[in-house]
Amino acid sequence: MSSVKNTIGIAGAGIAGLSAGILLQQAGHAVHIFESGLVSGGRIQSRWMHGYLVEAGPEFIHGNARETIRLLKKYKIPFVPANGKMYSAFEGRILETNDRSETWDQLLDQMKNLEKDLPFGEFLLKYFPGTAHEELRESATGFAEGFDLADTRTASTQALAVEWQSEDSGQFRIPGGYDTLVRFMEDEFISAGGKIWFQHMVESVNWTSKDIRLEVNKHPPYTVDKLIVTLPVPMLNHSATNLPRLLFNPFPEEQLNTFAQIGYGTVVKLVMIWKSAFWKTPIPDAQFIFSEGFIPTWWTQYPLDLPLLTGWLGGPAAENVSEKPDEFFLDRGLETLSDVFSIPVSELKNELVDFRVFSWKKETWSRGAYSFPTVQSHQARIFSLKSWDRRIYFAGEAFYEGLHPGTVEAALVSGIDRARQLLAEM
Ligand SMILES: Cc1cc2nc3c(=O)[nH]c(=O)nc-3n(C[C@H](O)[C@H](O)[C@H](O)COP(=O)(O)OP(=O)(O)OC[C@H]3O[C@@H](n4cnc5c(N)ncnc54)[C@H](O)[C@@H]3O)c2cc1C
Numbered sequence: 088m089s090s091v092k093n094t095i096g097i098a099g100a101g102i103a104g105l106s107a108g109i110l111l112q113q114a115g116h117a118v119h120i121f122e123s124g125l126v127s128g129g130r131i132q133s134r135w136m137h138g139y140l141v142e143a144g145p146e147f148i149h150g151n152a153r154e155t156i157r158l159l160k161k162y163k164i165p166f167v168p169a170n171g172k173m174y175s176a177f178e179g180r181i182l183e184t185n186d187r188s189e190t191w192d193q194l195l196d197q198m199k200n201l202e203k204d205l206p207f208g209e210f211l212l213k214y215f216p217g218t219a220h221e222e223l224r225e226s227a228t229g230f231a232e233g234f235d236l237a238d239t240r241t242a243s244t245q246a247l248a249v250e251w252q253s254e255d256s257g258q259f260r261i262p263g264g265y266d267t268l269v270r271f272m273e274d275e276f277i278s279a280g281g282k283i284w285f286q287h288m289v290e291s292v293n294w295t296s297k298d299i300r301l302e303v304n305k306h307p308p309y310t311v312d313k314l315i316v317t318l319p320v321p322m323l324n325h326s327a328t329n330l331p332r333l334l335f336n337p338f339p340e341e342q343l344n345t346f347a348q349i350g351y352g353t354v355v356k357l358v359m360i361w362k363s364a365f366w367k368t369p370i371p372d373a374q375f376i377f378s379e380g381f382i383p384t385w386w387t388q389y390p391l392d393l394p395l396l397t398g399w400l401g402g403p404a405a406e407n408v409s410e411k412p413d414e415f416f417l418d419r420g421l422e423t424l425s426d427v428f429s430i431p432v433s434e435l436k437n438e439l440v441d442f443r444v445f446s447w448k449k450e451t452w453s454r455g456a457y458s459f460p461t462v463q464s465h466q467a468r469i470f471s472l473k474s475w476d477r478r479i480y481f482a483g484e485a486f487y488e489g490l491h492p493g494t495v496e497a498a499l500v501s502g503i504d505r506a507r508q509l510l511a512e513m
Contacts, residue, residue: 092116093513096301096311098289098333101129102495103317103483105272106502107509112281114510119311120281121303123288123452127273130319130453131495133264136441139395140264141358143445144456145495146397150257152496154503155268159261162271166259171374171389176427181369184377190223198248204462207231207247208239232402233384235493236352237459246460246492253490262391265495291334292316292479299478315505317483317498320349321454330454339475348467349485350459353448355405357382357398357420360440364394366428380423382416394440398423401456409448416444457493458485472505477512480505 093116097104100122112118120127132143147169148155159166175184197214205213211224231237231247261267277283284303291302292314301309316323322332323346366373366387376385382398398420400408408415420442425432447456458464468488471481482505487497 093312094119094310095509096121096299096309096314097317098301098314099129099317099483100124100127100273100283100285101317101483102131102269102272102498103486103502103505104129104315105269105276106499107315107317107482107506108276108281108502109272109279110503110506111509112276112279114506118276118281119309120276120283121287121289121301121309122283122285125285127283127285128266128269130447130456131265131269133266134443136358136443137360139360139393140262141395141443142265143356143443144447145265146260148259148261149253149491149494149496150259151253152491152494154499155496156259158268158272158499162268164261164267164271165263166261167390169258169260169374169389171387172370172372173375173377174370174373175377177379179426179429181376181427191226194223194227195248195251198244199252201244201248204243204245206240206462207237207242207244210244211239229383232352232404233399234401235459236354236402236405236456238350238352238403241350241461243460243462243464246465250460250490250492260388268495289333290331291336293336294476294479313478313480313509315480315482315502315509317481317502319453319455319483320346320351320458320485322452323481335479342470342475345467345471348461348463350461350464351455351485352402352457352459353405353409353446353455355400355409355416355447356445357400357416357442358445359396359398359420359442361394361396361438362440363438364392365430365438366396369428376427378423378427380426381419382423385424385427396424405446406448409446411446413442413444416446417442460492472508474508474512480509482506 095111095116095118097108097120100120104120108118108120130144134141173184174181215223228239231239231242288304289301290304293300298310299314373387374389382400384399386397388395421432421435471486474480482501484493484497487501491497
C-alpha cells in the first residue's frame with residue numbers, strides 16, 4: 088500500500104458512500120463526496136408527523152446484521168427488539184401465524200438443495216406443481232415479491248434460499264430514527280476532514296489513463312485520482328430507460344450488461360396515524376399483520392405503544408400502481424383494514440388522524456427501493472466488484488455478496504469492502 092495522498096471522489100452520500108468515505112479519509116486521503124440531494128442518507132429518510140417518527144425508507148435491522156449493530160453500539164444509538172407476534176387475517180378472523188410451517192421447511196430444503204439455479208417462478212412450478220401445492224406456491228411468491236421485491240420470473244432461487252435461511256435471528260428498530268446513524272457517520276466523516284458537496288449531481292465520468300474527470304451539474308468539473316460510485320443500480324443501467332443516468336466515457340464494453348442483470352424492485356409504503364391503536368383490542372401484541380387485501384402486509388410499532396400502522400405493498404404489484412395518487416393508496420388501505428378488523432370504512436375514516444404515502448418508484452435519486460438477486464446477478468456482481476483499471480469502484484446495497492442483500496447492512500459492508508480494496512490496489 089502506498090503512502091501517497093490521493094484525491095478520492097465518491098458519488099452518493101448514502102450509507103455506502105459514508106462508510107467508504109470514513110475509512111478512506113481516516114487512511115489519510117482527501118475524500119470528496121458528491122451528493123445530488125440536499126442531505127446525506129439516501130434511502131434512509133426519517134420524518135416527523137404529528138410528533139411521531141415515521142420512516143419513509145428502512146425501518147428494521149436484522150439481528151445478525153453485524154456491521155450495523157456494531158455501529159449502533161459504537162455511537163451509542165438505542166435500538167429495541169421488534170418482537171411482537173405475527174397474525175394473519177382470513178375470512179373475518181385474525182389468527183396468530185407461524186412462519187415455520189412444515190411445508191415451508193420442505194420448500195427451503197428443496198431450494199437449498201437445488202444444484203442448478205432457476206428463476207424462482209420456474210422452480211416452484213417444477214418442484215411444487217399442481218393444485219396440491221397451489222397455496223404454498225402463492226405464499227412463497229407473495230413472500231419473494233413482498234419481502235425481496237423480487238420478480239419471480241428472474242429472481243434466483245439459490246440466492247433466496249441463502250437469504251431466507253438467515254432470517255431467524257430476530258429484528259430491531261431505532262426509536263430515534265434510522266437517520267441518527269447517518270448523522271453520526273456524517274459527523275465522523277467531516278470531523279476527519281472529509282467534504283460533502285450537496286446538490287452536486289454527477290452527470291458523467293470521463294476517465295483517461297491520467298485522471299478521472301467528473302462532470303457535475305451546474306458546477307465546474309472535478310478531477311479525482313480514484314472514484315467510488317455508490318448510486319442505486321437504475322442510475323447505472325444503460326440499457327433500461329431514457330431517464331437521466333450516470334454516463335461513463337469510456338464504458339468498458341464487457342461491462343455493458345452488468346448493471347442490467349441485477350434485479351431492482353419497488354415499494355409503496357402507507358403510514359397511517361390514528362386517534363388510538365384500535366387493533367390492540369383484538370391483537371395487543373401484534374407486530375406484523377398479513378391480509379389478503381390489496382395491501383398485504385402491515386406492521387405496528389410494537390413494543391412501542393404508538394397509534395401508527397404501516398402498510399407495505401412490494402414487488403411487481405407495487406410497480407404496477409406506483410404512479411397512482413396518494414388517495415388511491417389511502418382508499419385501498421382503508422378497505423384492506425376494514426376487511427381485516429371488520430370495521431366499516433366510514434368508522435375507520437373517523438379514527439384516522441393523517442396518512443402519508445411513499446411510492447419509491449417516483450423517487451428521483453433511487454427510482455425504486457432495493458435490489459434483488461437474479462439468476463445472473465451473482466456473476467454480474469462478481470464482475471462489478473472488480474475495479475475498472477484499479478481506479479473506478481462500485482459500492483452500494485446492490486454490490487454486495489452476503490446474507491443481507493438489499494439492506495442497510497449490505498450498503499455499509501459494500502462501502503467498507505470497496506474502500507479496503509481501493510487502499511489495497513494503491
Ligand atoms: C421503503 C424501503 C424500505 C427499506 N427497508 C429496509 C429495512 O427495513 N432494513 C434494511 O436494512 N434496509 C431496508 N431498505 C434498504 C436500504 O434502505 C438500502 O439498502 C440502503 O439504504 C442503500 O444505501 P446505499 O448507500 O447503497 O444507497 P442510497 O441510500 O440510495 O445512496 C445513494 C446516494 O446517491 C445519490 N445519488 C443518486 N444519483 C446521484 C448522482 N448522479 N450524483 C450524485 N449523487 C447521486 C442519492 O441521492 C443517494 O443519496 C429499505 C429501502 C426502502 C426504499
